[in-house]
Amino acid sequence: MPFVPHTSSQVQDMLRRLGARSVADLYDEIPESLLRKEPPGIPSGLDEAGIGRIARQRAASNTPLLCFAGGGAYEHHIPAAIWDIASRGEFYSNYTPYQPEAAQGSLQLTYEYQTMIAGLTGMDVANASLYDGATAFAEACLMAVRCNKKSDARRIAVARSLHPAWRAVARTLLNGQGIELVEAPLDDSGRADFNHVYENVGGGFDAIAVAAPNYLGGMPDLEAWRALADREGALLVVGINPVSLGLLRPPGEFGADIVCGEGQPLGIPMSGGGPYLGLLACKSRYIRQMPGRLAGRTVDAAGDTAYVLTLQAREQHIRRSRATSNICTNQGLMVVAATLYMALLGGEGMRRVASACHARTAQLVEALTAIGGVRRAFDAPFFHEDVLCLDRPVAPVLAALAKQGILGGIDISSEYPELGNALLVCATEMRTEDDVLRYARALREIYRLT
């Protein structure tokens, strides 16, 4: 029987010691009416070869598509060493490092990860991760409300150009606590217009939240929003894509108070949408309000360097109903992958990846907008994503591209009706010039035929 090592004579011996005739005796405190004689109806068990056959067949039945979609999940090169090491049992099958003496490897790695995220974002401290970018954003909002002791607004002004799914998740998680998200509309360049919010809704926000680069690929004027936040007594929350920070000035240099982001681009497979990695970093004065685990450096009884989980009194297993968050797990294994990614790439490697993504996307946008009826939505700089406006509905075009093995981007027309037929496209360093030409040819052909 799978995964149970007992021989039948061992089971008999154990039952004899317990004075039980059968295992059923061990359930004698459970009301008879609740005990099922027959197990629930799921399929019969398979051996490794059998499940392998089914899994391979189903994996193979997924159609591989040449990926030009981004929107929070990106196909980057994943160095071979990453998952070889992350799959080691000592990382894969260990528990949360509550016993630091038995988890120095994970704890030191997490400390290195926190340092790298701080280095990448230009912030003072980072936590040991949250579930994904969307939950990291929601937690950043909750944290901002706790940090901004001068404001009792319980309102966050959030850019509409910030990822729609991040905003949706934040609404779900903030709803119960009566915290409101007020959206700042897009201006002509696709960036958020917070002045509009302040003029129309009035003041009173705990924080201004913006993404750089934003969901639409553009880059907000962080300097202006920092100044506005200062004037209005709000915190500045900035959502990031870590790969972009190989090239772009980090939000810490613009005075961001809290930085959140989706860490999937750091060596984590797209995997249909998860598991990913929620990044959260802040200024050191806010660490007591930070949710999630934190690894810290200290000394052991002999005076040697040691690593522990620290500031645990913030967390649910101690604070219970007054914890900073109900979060219990982090994404430990994804932290291993991201740490190895950042170490392997280094500052120079990440700059190259970011530059290559930008250059390829620029090529893509040029090739696609050369087609009549395709134009850019905004005349503004982008990082590695851009919005294209089509002269026809996007969905049928994407369906036709998929038939040719191309994932042509994300249809954002219903999320952003103000943009009309809008298609969000992306090209990472994985796309070649030929890939771009193939996409452009296919789109031209679809336009010609329909």
Add this chain to the structure above:
Amino acid sequence: MSEIPTDLKYTSEHEWVRREDSGTLVVGLTDYAQEQLGDLVYVDTPEVGASFAAGDVCAVVESVKAASDVYSPAGGEVVAVNESLQDSPEKISDDPYGGGWLFEMAPEDPAEWEELLDPDQYEELLDS
């Protein structure tokens, strides 16, 4: 046996309160409280200017594995906090009735002072 100075008043939540000549109240944790809490690592003090009703949670003290609320002994406004606790929370353990004071408040209703426990009553509470 914990020390219970006779010139102070107390709460059932193990806080001590001293009335200054100006009428303001200085609040701290008793020797007994700090013994129970163990090594303190952080104190979340209220902001100057914050107002509380008697019994409101107004501060939190943390040890490595516990967080404990501190309740306002009276209604009023915080007029000073012990900023030095940010860097040296151990002062509460080392000198609970002196350098370990938490905050000072201007009470709304001076009569509330009278209702606090006197040293004998507090000692009885500890014995029970």
Add this chain to the structure above:
Amino acid sequence: MTRRLIFEVSRPGRRARAQAPAAESAAPADLPAALIRDREALLPAVSELDVVRHYTRLSQLNFSIDTNSYPLGSCTMKYNPRACHRLASLPGFLDVHPAAPDASVQGLLECLHELQEMLAAVTGMEAITLAPMAGAQGEFAGVAMFKAYHQARGDHGRDEIIVPDAAHGTNPATAAMCGLKVREIATGKDGDIELAALDEALGPRTAGIMLTNPSTLGVFERHILEISRRVHAAGGLLYYDGANLNALLGRVLPGDMGFDAVHLNLHKTFSTPHGGGGPGAGAVGVASSLKPFLPVPYVEQAEGTYRWRTDSPDSIGKLAANGGNIGVLLRAWVYLRMLGREGLQRVADHAVLNANYLAFRLAEEGFDLAYPERRAGHEFVISLKRLRDRTGVTAADFAKAMLDEGFHAPTVYFPLLVPECLLIEPTETESPEALDALIEAMVRIRDAALSDPEAVRSAPHRMPIQRPDEVLAARKPDLAHAPALRSRAGSSDEA
């Protein structure tokens, strides 16, 4: 022992050349210069071998299921079959973008749909969502659905969640996140909930109750059917924290006990890896009355094709950027397909057998069971209060000494109700020989505590570090390696 940080291995100018694009790229001319970094990101400069060696060595400092037994109560640290990892890592699953059209990922959706069906079957629930990314998110979803259910019925006064005092810390934290008040009720001396305390707490403000069964004390809540009847009669709903489902898998269904919503920690009962603290997955199942409020998305099947259902008017909304921790879900799918119908009850049977055997043998050896008159579920609590009173050796000391014996420590000081407690959960994947070795180790430590308590109080002695100074860590938080960040321009604060 001093170990270097990766930053101390770093040499400016060195890099792992094969992993980044070879092309030297100038700063893009079309981006405003003010937006471009004026110096490289502060990351280590190391070779590929530097990285492989550094992190392989770090891994060797960890305990893990692959190398050690983990009798860690409430965490169900069972073996994580390698097939689950291998098959979930097939490129056809890994290389899927979340925006890929449903038609291109029918194989993946079929697996997820099958998992939903299997989890519905083992919980006795009507519908399952796989979106929650951990148990705590599952709890959030469950309680948020309770709230939505009452509101949809115009029943607005229900703002209290009842939680037993023995509950996991996430339960009250979740209720607070949902904006509900927590009402704690006492556990009786026999480990069951006091029905009188329940009656007192129940009323028109009751939104529901959150329960683990077996409870965190390791015993089956014998009044569960009565509790369920009374809570429902008061207009409340029952939430099942599935952390301890391993004790009942295939034998008792949460739906039969009267629960309206259930979360399952797939990283416990369904054998997906803990990964040093995640990623987990917290699938949620609900009775039909709560189905309209399920978080989106979930997988639906119609006429032989599968699709993500993303629109549902009464849903509590989205919990994750995408469809949940799909890679984890696939591992659970592989596990359940391998286990199969006939394997479900074997999990519970052997988990319960192992726990009862271990509890019985430890009691024989003179350890104090917290609930000696009760049958253990898949875990049990012992109290070391007598040992501590006699020797000064605490549960924490005892736990540290177990590390020296090669066993991960049990859960200590939880549940909060039992002084100096160890919560021990062997799981079904440990052999009787491993249990006997654990018993021998615990006896050795107990004997050492009696003969040389100081040696146990200063344990561990054979681990990579001695006991760390956690007070220093919390008083002077050092959360990032300052020299690695020193060359930064315009730092915001002093770290």
